Amino acid sequence: MRLVIARCSVDYGGRLTAHLPMATRLLMVKNDGSVLVHSDGGSYKPLNWMTPPCTLTELEPDEDERAEGVQKVWFVQHAKSEDHLRVRLYEIEHDSSHDLGIDPGLIKDGVEAQLQALLAEHIHTLGDGYSLIRREYMTAIGPVDIVCRDASGTTVAVEIKRRGDIDGVEQLTRYLELLNRDPVLAPVQGVFAAQLIKPQARTLAEDRGIRCVTLDYDALKGIDNAESRLF
Template sequence: MRLVIAECQVDYVGRLTAHLPMAKRLLLIKSDGSVSVHADDRAYKPLNWMSPPCWLAESPVPDGVDAQAYWVVTNKAGEELRISIASVEHDSEHELGVDPGLVKDGVEAHLQELLAEHVDTLGAGHTLIRREFMTAIGPVDLLCRDAEGATVAVEIKRRGEIDGVEQLTRYLELLNRDPLLAPVAGVFAAQQIKPQARTLAEDRGIRCLVLDYDALRGAESTEFRLF
């Protein structure tokens, strides 16, 4: 991982445009190729980012741009993050190694197990493809198919908050790039879902599902058993 603290301006050019005026920010360049821009707040989300596959190149500073360096991050769709760097305060690289992944608490892990076992809780005709379906940014809790055969990604939380919706949104963005899976719908499942999280999820077309832990524990398994 490369960490750069710099006085910079960031412009996104793609389906929409977005502008971050000159200010001191943290730039993260990860080994998976992703580039994200952070302020000293908003722990759950960068100010702007480019998900992999994308490519960072240092380009000549354009005429009229007051900067020491000019980075252009491009993805395969042709979208760009244009980063104008006025000064660099810190620039270092670190090898983090392979991450073991998030270890869910007992209730959350058991919810995932129970929902996989009783996948029809998502709706009649749903079937499980697999648990912990790996993406470039982490595993999706459950990957399923609905009654029509469409792919469904399920993120499971004990308490559903905005950061969980953001996490599922990132998974959906990646999964929908795979022509073998797309279109992929999202389900945000939790024992409790905060109103703000529900509003954000529904605005993004993500279905919310409140889970009854006790009912799932007491339900008869649909798995084949020898005894």
Template structure:
């Protein structure tokens, strides 16, 4: 990783056009060739960047980065205050816990958390317009399409509506009911769901996980 502290101006042209006036910034070049220009603020997002793969041509006072998609980044170096390179080696990567996929696994293992007597038909039930998170049957044997989110917002309800509309065209499944399940459901999403006859279920991640680990303890 090469780190440059320099007074510079930057032009980007590609998905849009952007210009950075002269100022002191950090220019980061990673081992994969990607280039990012950071100011001393503004969270983790760089002001400008260019992803790998690309071609980087470094002249003393001007760097040019281009790629095959026609994007172009040009850095004019007015004054370089620091220029260091460090060998970092490859990174073992990040372990995450608590994302939607994990939530889906837990609910799939415990569909009764949605309503007593609910059983799983299958996960990621495929349709032409995308996979339904869970397809279940309720205590009465009716089909239930389940959309699972960490944060339940209006988009998720609309996504579920599209699936329901699609699934209800299948005479073997209809009537299909909808359940919108999330760790947190925004008021607006709740209103839309009610309007569309979709039931909302708030999931307790820790509780679901503890049920699973309790079940494991039986073995």
């Protein structure tokens, strides 16, 4: 991972446009190719980012940029769309690279792990004709909770959470981008499954073509039969 602290401005172009005026920020370039722009506030989420697959090219500033005091320009182009970032670096305070090694992945809590096991056992919960390929399907960026096939034979990647928020959708999006590069699996569809899915997460998932499924933990365990309820 490369960490750069610099006074910079950032312009995002593609499906929409966005501008971050000059300020001191943390720029993260991860080994998977993603680029994230962080500030010192605003919680843990980046102000802007580019998910892989993408390419970062360091350019010399043009005449206008040089006149404004720009030292370097990063141009980050997404490989599958017109989306791109142009990061203008005015002053670099820190630039370092670190080898973090292979991450063991998120260790899920008991309920989340049980949800995964129960859904794998009752994979038809996702729809008639679904069949399990495997749980904890390992990828270069971590294990996918469940990989299965729907009735038409299409590969489906399932991310399971107790509470589904935007971070979970982003995580599944990264898995889908990676899995869809595998000609044996592609095309791969996504299912975001949780006991509770926040409205913002549902909106983002649906915008990205990811199906949302609300899981009933008791029904999966067989304690509660939803079809027999009066209410």
